[in-house]
Amino acid sequence: MSFDPIPSVAAMLVCDQVITEQGTNKKSLIGIFQRVQSPMFPVVIPRFGIYVKLLDVVGTIEFKLRIVKLDDETLLAEMAAPIKDQDPSQPTELAISLQNFQIPEPGKYEFQLYANDVYLHRATIDLVEWDAGGA
């Protein structure tokens, strides 16, 4: 029985925006961050991006992004979509753009990437309450 190799994550970063340059396909990651400060919760993050560089994507895989609140590992959201291999000898890049992301309370939140239900990688952000009236 033969298996396709499991895709491997070379990079997974959270940033303000992923820009793809037309013509060259070069990506620019604007404002890479891990910490979000807000004076109040719940809060809505209007827009941010997740960049993933994958190796060994063979055939068509279904990738899944799960958003988990880490303190109790509650699954907040899940999205799934197919990726079709382009050239198995070349990396595949994934640019995910999220809008109006609602964060219920401070804490660590994790973006977990799966391929065909196989866990691949994670990226974590910290949501912290910022005292707007403080020094």
Add this chain to the structure above:
Amino acid sequence: MAPIAEATYQSLIPGSLKLAGSPEARPGAWSDISALPGQFQGLRPPSRAFAANLRFKGEGVFAAAPPDTILFGGLNDPRLRLLRPIPLQVSREAERTTVRWVEADTAASGETLTSAMEMFGMRLRAIFHQLADSHSLDADRARLLDVLTRHVAFRSA
């Protein structure tokens, strides 16, 4: 139930950078760091990129029940390739989560499921490199290496 976010995604091919020329061909060109390099005007075949609108399911749709098993693929070693997913048993005790690969009798723990899997990946990489670099193995270690090599291979192989 209202979605907690909206999302779009694109699957893309890597970018290209075409330099203006070699130092021999254009003396001084490489020292001109104030100029942006020339860019390759490549084509992006339509079949190689796509985008779709996705919506998240709302909070509360998913139960917080932890899985009893999970398929692991997070080796995270550029020298290695995972040939097939590794089935892990998941258990929780107090504030710790433990994942165990029964066939290889290898386990790791962490505060969360993903931190346990990260530790498991580190342990798996260390064991694989140690065994693969060994010239003589006893029966138990040879059996373990046999199990590992059915799942893990060097990328150059």
